[in-house]
Amino acid sequence: MKLYVTDLEGVQHEIEAMPNWTVMEIIRDGDQPMRAECGGSCACATCHVYVAQEWLAKLPPMEDEERGTLDGGFEVEPNSRLSCQLIMTPDLDGLKVTLTNDSSN
Amino acid sequence: MTTDAISTDVVIIGAGPVGLFAVFELGLNDMKCHLIDILDKVGGQCAELYPEKPIYDIPGLPIVTGQELTNALMKQIEPFNPVFHLNQMAESLTKTDEGKWRVTTDAGTIIECTALVIAAGGGSFVPKKPPIKGIEEYEAKSVFYSVRRMETFRDRHIVISGGGDSALDWTLNLQPLASKLTLIHRRDEFRAAPDSVNKMRELVAAGKIDLKIGQISNLNGAGGQIESVTVKTDSGEMHDIACDALLPFYGLTMKLGPVANFGINLHQNLIPVDTEKFESDIPTIFAIGDINSYPGKLKLILSGFHEAALMAQQAFHYVHPDRKLRFQYTTSSSDLQNKLGVAAE
Numbered sequence: 001m002k003l004y005v006t007d008l009e010g011v012q013h014e015i016e017a018m019p020n021w022t023v024m025e026i027i028r029d030g031d032q033p034m035r036a037e038c039g040g041s042c043a044c045a046t047c048h049v050y051v052a053q054e055w056l057a058k059l060p061p062m063e064d065e066e067r068g069t070l071d072g073g074f075e076v077e078p079n080s081r082l083s084c085q086l087i088m089t090p091d092l093d094g095l096k097v098t099l100t101n102d103s104s105n
Numbered sequence: 106m107t108t109d110a111i112s113t114d115v116v117i118i119g120a121g122p123v124g125l126f127a128v129f130e131l132g133l134n135d136m137k138c139h140l141i142d143i144l145d146k147v148g149g150q151c152a153e154l155y156p157e158k159p160i161y162d163i164p165g166l167p168i169v170t171g172q173e174l175t176n177a178l179m180k181q182i183e184p185f186n187p188v189f190h191l192n193q194m195a196e197s198l199t200k201t202d203e204g205k206w207r208v209t210t211d212a213g214t215i216i217e218c219t220a221l222v223i224a225a226g227g228g229s230f231v232p233k234k235p236p237i238k239g240i241e242e243y244e245a246k247s248v249f250y251s252v253r254r255m256e257t258f259r260d261r262h263i264v265i266s267g268g269g270d271s272a273l274d275w276t277l278n279l280q281p282l283a284s285k286l287t288l289i290h291r292r293d294e295f296r297a298a299p300d301s302v303n304k305m306r307e308l309v310a311a312g313k314i315d316l317k318i319g320q321i322s323n324l325n326g327a328g329g330q331i332e333s334v335t336v337k338t339d340s341g342e343m344h345d346i347a348c349d350a351l352l353p354f355y356g357l358t359m360k361l362g363p364v365a366n367f368g369i370n371l372h373q374n375l376i377p378v379d380t381e382k383f384e385s386d387i388p389t390i391f392a393i394g395d396i397n398s399y400p401g402k403l404k405l406i407l408s409g410f411h412e413a414a415l416m417a418q419q420a421f422h423y424v425h426p427d428r429k430l431r432f433q434y435t436t437s438s439s440d441l442q443n444k445l446g447v448a449a450e
Binding site: 039067 | 294339359
C-alpha cells in the first residue's frame with residue numbers, strides 16, 4: 001500500500017503504508033517531518049494534515065474529540081484531519097495528504 | 106555561593122513523571138532535589154496533554170490516567186521533600202568558582218547544585234503561535250500569548266481567538282475592563298467548561314461581547330501596533346475586525362528552549378547519553394526520559410524510570426564523593442525504610 005505525502009514545499013513523496021498503522025505513524029516512518037507531540041492520543045493537533053478532496057468521502061467521519069482537538073490547529077480547512085486518527089486500510093491504498101504548518105513547520 | 110542563591114544537591118529540570126521519580130531514586134541515596142518546570146503544575150505531558158487518558162504500560166499498574174500517575178508519584182516522593190519552582194523556565198546555566206552548577210530561571214530564582222538532571226521531555230510547553238505572516242513584529246507589543254497583568258488591557262479593544270478554556274476564561278475575565286471585546290473561533294462550538302461557555306453566550310446575547318466565527322488570516326497595523334485582524338469565514342468571506350490587542354489561545358506546544366544553549370552536546374534536539382549513567386557529554390549533567398537519546402531508546406515512561414535509577418548511582422558519587430555507595434532494597438533495608446518513614450518501631 002502507498003501513501004502520498006505532499007510536504008510544505010509542495011513536493012510529493014510516495015511512502016510505503018502499513019495496514020492498521022495510523023497515517024501519522026506512516027508519515028513519520030517514511031521520514032517526513034511529523035511533530036505529533038502527544039504521540040497519537042488526539043490531544044495536540046500537531047499531526048494536522050489536509051486530505052485530497054477525492055479521498056475525503058472514503059475516510060471514517062470525524063468524531064467530536066478530533067473536531068475539538070483541531071481547535072488547537074491553525075489554517076483549518078474543510079479537508080483538515082488529524083493524521084493520528086486515520087487508520088490505514090486497503091481501501092485507503094493511494095491516499096493523498098498534505099502536511100501543514102502545525103504538523104511539520 | 107552568593108547570598109541570594111538556593112543551595113541543593115541536585116536540580117531537576119522538568120517535573121514530569123520521570124523528573125518526579127528521579128526525586129525518589131536520588132532521595133534513597135541521600136540527595137536533595139529542587140525541580141523547575143514551566144507549567145503551573147507537576148506531571149508534565151501526563152498532566153498537561155492527557156490527564157484523563159488511561160495509560161496501560163506502567164509496570165504494576167494495569168490502568169492509570171496521566172493525572173493519577175502524577176498524584177501517585179507525588180505521594181511516593183513525599184518523604185524526600187522536593188522543592189518545586191513551577192511556572193518558571195530554566196534560563197541559564199553557569200559554573201561557580203567552587204565548581205557548582207548555577208541554574209537561573211526566568212523568574213529570577215537562582216539554585217546552585219552539584220549535579221544537574223535534565224528531564225525536560227519534549228521541551229518546555231510554550232503557547233502555540235499562529236503561523237500568520239508578520240506576527241512576530243506585533244508580539245509583546247499588541248499580540249500577547251498570556252496575560253501577566255489584566256490592567257494592561259483596560260479600555261482596550263481586544264480580540265481573543267481560540268475555543269478552549271484559556272480563550273473562554275480570558276474572555277470572561279477581560280470583558281469587564283475592555284472597551285470592546287471580540288471572541289473569534291473557527292466554529293460555533295467550544296471545548297471548554299460548560300459554565301464558561303454559558304456565561305460567554307449570555308454576554309454575547311446581552312451585546313457585551315461580539316462572537317465571530319472564522320479564522321484569523323491576516324494582521325493589519327504598523328510599528329508593532331495592531332489595528333485590525335482579517336477574519337476568513339467558512340464560506341471564504343473576509344471581514345476586518347478593528348482591535349488594538351490580540352490574544353491568541355491555541356494551547357501549548359513543546360520547544361527545547363534555553364536548554365539548547367547550556368553547552369551540552371545535542372543531536373536532533375535530543376541529548377545523547379551513555380546507557381550506564383545516562384550522563385551527557387558534560388560530567389555531572391544527566392539527561393533522562395524523552396529528552397535523551399541512545400541506541401535502542403524507547404520513549405516510554407518506564408524507560409525513564411530505569412534511567413532515573415541508574416543516573417542516581419552516578420550522581421551519588423558526585424554529591425557524596427567520600428562515601429561508599431551501598432546498594433539496598435526497600436523491602437529489607439531499615440536504612441531505606443527510615444528514609445521513607447515506614448520503618449517498624
